[in-house]
Amino acid sequence: MATGLYDVAQLGKGLGRELIKLVLSHAFGPMGLHRVDLRVLAFNERAIRCYRACGFVEEGREREAARIGEVWHDDIIMGILAEEFRGQAK
Numbered sequence: 001m002a003t004g005l006y007d008v009a010q011l012g013k014g015l016g017r018e019l020i021k022l023v024l025s026h027a028f029g030p031m032g033l034h035r036v037d038l039r040v041l042a043f044n045e046r047a048i049r050c051y052r053a054c055g056f057v058e059e060g061r062e063r064e065a066a067r068i069g070e071v072w073h074d075d076i077i078m079g080i081l082a083e084e085f086r087g088q089a090k
Contacts, residue, residue, distance in 0.1 A: 003016065003019060003020065003023075003047075011046070016047070016050045017050055017053055017054055020050065020051070020054045021054060023036075024036060024054065024055075024080065024085050028082040028085050028086065033082065034081065034082055035079055035080065035081050035082065036079065036080055037059070037077060037078065037079035037080075038051065038056070038077070038078050038079070039062070039065075039075040039076065039077050039078070040075065040076050040078065041066060041068075041073050041074070041075060041076075042061070042073060042074040042075065042076050043073060048076065048078075051078050052078075054080070055080045055084050055085055055088050056078040056079060056080045057078060057079065057080065057084075058076055058077070058078055059077045059078060059079050060076075060077045061074050061075065061076055061077065062074060062075040062077065
């Protein structure tokens with residue numbers, strides 16, 4: 001899964017959480033998936049907070065997996081299971 005919100009005027013309005021919840025509802029509902037995972041750059045704290053708020057948990061880290069310019073950055077791998085997502089609604 002990959003998402004992006006590039007209009008800084010829209011940050012902090014809950015749009016990312018709303019988008020992710022809609023995607024997860026579809027993934028674990030009509031699509032019948034068991035899990036959804038993602039990777040996020042370790043320095044992207046705003047996104048990590050959003051994913052955690054949506055129920056994702058950190059599952060691992062790939063060290064220096066992404067090069068941006070001349071700098072290497074870690075990727076954090078996060079995932080959520082269908083059962084965990086359904087448990088949030090209770």
